[in-house]
Amino acid sequence: DAGVIQSPRHEVTEMGQEVTLRCKPISGHNSLFWYRQTMMRGLELLIYFNNNVPIDDSGMPEDRFSAKMPNASFSTLKIQPSEPRDSAVYFCASRGTSGPYEQYFGPGTRLTVT
């Protein structure tokens, strides 16, 4: 299995631009998680989906952030408009349907907003 795939690996954009991050979970997994990691705040859960349905989006910082999972093999995290404080590494992780419920992480997207 190829593992969790994220694209792009690096993104540099200017303040105010729209940014879309993409994730392909491991085939057969039914839960998908988006995280953000910064030096200041560590690892933060933004949102997670079960069976393509958003379950908990309480970690989404504000309305500028949105996430979708149109099917079991694809998810996007969109930031519009982007701001410099959004600069971080964004990780996607997926999880299978049975215990012990470990998550498998992608390599991350390093976002820099100038």
Add this chain to the structure above:
Amino acid sequence: GNSVTQMEGPVTLSEEAFLTINCTYTATGYPSLFWYVQYPGEGLQLLLKATKADDKGSNKGFEATYRKETTSFHLEKGSVQVSDSAVYFCALSDQTGANNLFFGTGTRLTVIP
């Protein structure tokens, strides 16, 4: 509620030294416990896991034992290498799997030759 408290770093050790990173947890029921490792510039990788009391997870020379009586899951390695330099995260999953993993804050380990 569920939470994980992890030893604060950073930790700096000489090669071949013994490593312990402490992790304690609070949870209802019977959670599963995990250690993840994050090498520089990479995502988190599952290092080892344990699903019930007294289970010992092990991988790459690392070990951790699920201690329900002390609510702990300390990570140990007998002889660290420079290549073990990374950030280590302790995490738990509740027994239903209905929720997210609960992560500790991470401990940065640097091993010097």
